[in-house]
Amino acid sequence: MDITVNILLTIATAATPLLIAAIGELVVERSGVLNLGVEGMMIMGAVGGFGATYLTGSPWIGLLAAIAMGAVFSLLFAVMTLSLATNQVATGLSLTLLGLGLSGMMGTSFVGQPGERLPNLYIPGLTEMPVVGRLLFGQDPIFYISIALTAAVMWFLFKTRTGLTLRSIGDSHTSAHALGIQVIRYRYLAVIFGGACAGLAGGHLSLVYTPQWVENMSAGRGWIALALVVFASWRPWRVLAGAYIFGAVWIGQLHAQAFGIPVPSQFLSSLPYLATIVVLVLISRNKRLTMMNTPASLGQPFVPDR
Amino acid sequence: MKKLLIALMTTTAAMSLAVTAEAADKLKACWVYTGPIGDFGYSYQHDQGRLDVEKALGDKVETAYLENVSEGPDADRAFERLAREGCKLIFGTSFGFMDPEVKVAKKFPKVMFEHATGYKTADNLGIYNARFYEGRYVLGQIAAKESKAGVAGYIVSFPIPEVVMGINSFMLGAQSINPNFKAKIVWVNSWFDPGKEADAAKALFDQGADIIVQHTDSTAALQVAEERGLKGFGQSSDMIKFAPKAQLTSLTDDWGPYYISRVQAALDGTWKPGNVWLGIKDGAVKLAPYTNMPDDVKAMAEATEKKIADGWNPFTGPIAKQDGTPWLKDGEVADDGTLLGMNFYVKGVDDKLPK
Numbered sequence: 001m002d003i004t005v006n007i008l009l010t011i012a013t014a015a016t017p018l019l020i021a022a023i024g025e026l027v028v029e030r031s032g033v034l035n036l037g038v039e040g041m042m043i044m045g046a047v048g049g050f051g052a053t054y055l056t057g058s059p060w061i062g063l064l065a066a067i068a069m070g071a072v073f074s075l076l077f078a079v080m081t082l083s084l085a086t087n088q089v090a091t092g093l094s095l096t097l098l099g100l101g102l103s104g105m106m107g108t109s110f111v112g113q114p115g116e117r118l119p120n121l122y123i124p125g126l127t128e129m130p131v132v133g134r135l136l137f138g139q140d141p142i143f144y145i146s147i148a149l150t151a152a153v154m155w156f157l158f159k160t161r162t163g164l165t166l167r168s169i170g171d172s173h174t175s176a177h178a179l180g181i182q183v184i185r186y187r188y189l190a191v192i193f194g195g196a197c198a199g200l201a202g203g204h205l206s207l208v209y210t211p212q213w214v215e216n217m218s219a220g221r222g223w224i225a226l227a228l229v230v231f232a233s234w235r236p237w238r239v240l241a242g243a244y245i246f247g248a249v250w251i252g253q254l255h256a257q258a259f260g261i262p263v264p265s266q267f268l269s270s271l272p273y274l275a276t277i278v279v280l281v282l283i284s285r286n287k288r289l290t291m292m293n294t295p296a297s298l299g300q301p302f303v304p305d306r
Numbered sequence: 307m308k309k310l311l312i313a314l315m316t317t318t319a320a321m322s323l324a325v326t327a328e329a330a331d332k333l334k335a336c337w338v339y340t341g342p343i344g345d346f347g348y349s350y351q352h353d354q355g356r357l358d359v360e361k362a363l364g365d366k367v368e369t370a371y372l373e374n375v376s377e378g379p380d381a382d383r384a385f386e387r388l389a390r391e392g393c394k395l396i397f398g399t400s401f402g403f404m405d406p407e408v409k410v411a412k413k414f415p416k417v418m419f420e421h422a423t424g425y426k427t428a429d430n431l432g433i434y435n436a437r438f439y440e441g442r443y444v445l446g447q448i449a450a451k452e453s454k455a456g457v458a459g460y461i462v463s464f465p466i467p468e469v470v471m472g473i474n475s476f477m478l479g480a481q482s483i484n485p486n487f488k489a490k491i492v493w494v495n496s497w498f499d500p501g502k503e504a505d506a507a508k509a510l511f512d513q514g515a516d517i518i519v520q521h522t523d524s525t526a527a528l529q530v531a532e533e534r535g536l537k538g539f540g541q542s543s544d545m546i547k548f549a550p551k552a553q554l555t556s557l558t559d560d561w562g563p564y565y566i567s568r569v570q571a572a573l574d575g576t577w578k579p580g581n582v583w584l585g586i587k588d589g590a591v592k593l594a595p596y597t598n599m600p601d602d603v604k605a606m607a608e609a610t611e612k613k614i615a616d617g618w619n620p621f622t623g624p625i626a627k628q629d630g631t632p633w634l635k636d637g638e639v640a641d642d643g644t645l646l647g648m649n650f651y652v653k654g655v656d657d658k659l660p661k
Contacts, residue, residue: 006512010509014505107344111344111345112543112547113547117533209501209504210529212500212548214345214524217501217524219499250502255509257491257492258459258506258513258515265495266660269495
């Protein structure tokens, strides 16, 4: 029984950064902006989180610093693409490259320093319960934030008026503008929210997943998060499912290898990607619904004519 | 905005000119790393070697490096760029740089090239390597003594000879102490992904291993061992700070002396492509202080380390291959060629080698 609980906990840890970064990017893309800089913002969050923890000794301050770092870094993207109407794809890519380089430079003095782990939740009585105790009441704080965030974004996008407005901007920024909606302002907020989420995901890496700082420690997780958003056809619950399927197969294949299952390890390593794509494509097989969910003006620059 | 840009561009141009002018009478030595220098592992140690060169030779050299160069076509461009930028001596530090380096070396016959851990040479391309397997034998013996379950978890990157050699040597060491010792092997198909390495360590511990060995670069696996109160070995750098209670020792690399000697040779004009394989006795392979183990285990490890430094090879027969067919006769020592191309397991390894 213990091993099952351990596996489930490991899966949650692997899925959490993907989920948070993807949920943030989902809101950004729903507003019609394509930010390919997730990996860059994530790694900036990781270095910010580690740095602040290292300097202050408190991983909680590190957590806030990670969020702030991601948000501030995304502001650069927002100014470029929204105010100066640069190409979103190119700007996003350069944001990733810049983030990877800049974080490496900022983190030089943190290399080789052990970090402080964000403590797990502990509720006397509840956490000690067999099986469900550790799963429900004994995980790291960012896990709970990720679940709450997913629920909040679902509610915001589909149950509130502001969410509806945001989606309408993503579908047609010209129409939204004609209706008097402040397109640029909404998009700024969406991009910053996405940045904060990516930063938080990075903070999870350097404060929970592997409490240390090393260059490139995000190792492509930002790109996986980006892909999850598209394959989940911009629906929050599907992003949640995608992140956890990815995490489950990711951990499952490691267990299969350790167990000695005679399948080539290269195939097993590619399995998380394959399985996630297959499942999400099956979920999103309804073409009409997928079209409806795709933000129609995704990636197009918007320059108000007056 | 435009003015600012132009100003910026002219300054950069002027700066790069200045650098080239200054560099004319110095030897420029350059390094290509596959990982970031901040990985606190393999690439970090090579870069420490580069810094040693700067320290030792001071004004006579100028150094440069490219990090995060992926193994493959990208590497062609990296080596070519360095050769064009005036590097006279270029070190490629990863196995996967072999073919790109051979190709670029042909194009630039006047530039001196060195490649780590490979086997192809040319008139201006030498190879160097470290006998990490020597250290891994010691790790195997310690693991067999320290593991209560008799099972180690072994995290590995890619099925290249270097890695296979390491697994074999580790198992030979372990089974010299406990013939029933087992290792569970997980291939993560990456040199560097701290998250995945941590996940692999968790999976291995969950399945009953109580000691972790790695042939990947980050400290993540050891941190998991520390968290769970189990033991493990560091890799490339001394990782004791990350796992003060878990690290038994660490298999570290020290490239400094070698790099200094090669750059000095290039300065003196005596550089020739070499083929060296440095080990414990040369100080290129070092075991970090033995910690978290009883004195008798420590004494045993030190004795084995000394025996290897005195010239004994862990691959000394009798050794059978995994399927039981004989490989080395009693007292026979494996030749370097076979080791460098090693693509089979020895008896007792409980894994199917990916092809």
